[in-house]
Amino acid sequence: MSFQAEVFKILIASPADVEEERTAISQVISRWNDLNAERENVVLLPVKWETHSAPLMGDRAQGIINNQVVHTCDMAIGVFWTRLGTPTGVSESGTTEEIDWFIENNRPVMLYFSSRAIEPKKVDLEQFKNLKDFESRMQKIGLTGSYKSIEDLREQLLGQITNNVRDLLQGIPKPAPSESEVKEKVKTIKKIAKSGKIYIEDYEKDGEIRSFVVKGDTKPIKEEIKELGGKWNRSLMGWIFPKTRELEIAEFLKQRA
Known part of the structure; x- marks a missing residue:
């Protein structure tokens, strides 16, 4: 049967080296809906730049993505492994620019850094260094989590999404601590x-x-x-x-x- 529900949009933010994680996050959101949507009267919608943005001239690429996708979302899940991404001219990467916007606007952000094994020959050392610098910056304001496998990420997300949904329903902002x-x-x-x-x-x-x-x-x-x-x-x-x-x-x- 149909039911009335509030829809919250969740941005999946990441560089290009975590495609498996991006798929897993969408699946966890779907699982959350199966378990909770009708009881909580809430539906969660995963949002990705590749599926929710359209070509448009007149602004830098990340600026267009921000206007079309990022600024319309209620919550963000960021995930990283070996890369930080490409600089945008405003931030270290498109992903960090998105995350910074959520923090500045007191919207929930969940950040996860992979501890999965890395093949040294495939690592871009400059990217990896930039990533570690960013992770250190985020740790200072208490916004990071880690996972050792895709299944570990799934398990952590399912419970933590619930906490942020409750805050959204109560209208509680998520300011980053100093x-x-x-x-x-x-x-x-x-x-x-x-x-x-x-x-x-x-x-x-x-x-x-x-x-x-x-x-x-x-x-x-x-x-x-x-x-x-x-x-x-x-x-x-x-x-x-x-x-x-x-x-x-x-x-x-x-x-x-």
């Missing part, structure tokens, strides 16, 4: 880690800390943690999240304390 705000939130994380029935611990693997674990009496908020993308680890007796989401999860736990 570096000073990030430092202040880190202090809050440390306090949460030392007190209360639920706490956070870093998870070290292979000599690196890329994840953290939420432990303690999580049973009352188990379903919410699962929706946020937490993965239960029986041996650690806690919920694992990537380190890049520590601020977000700490804020969630603070609200539930």
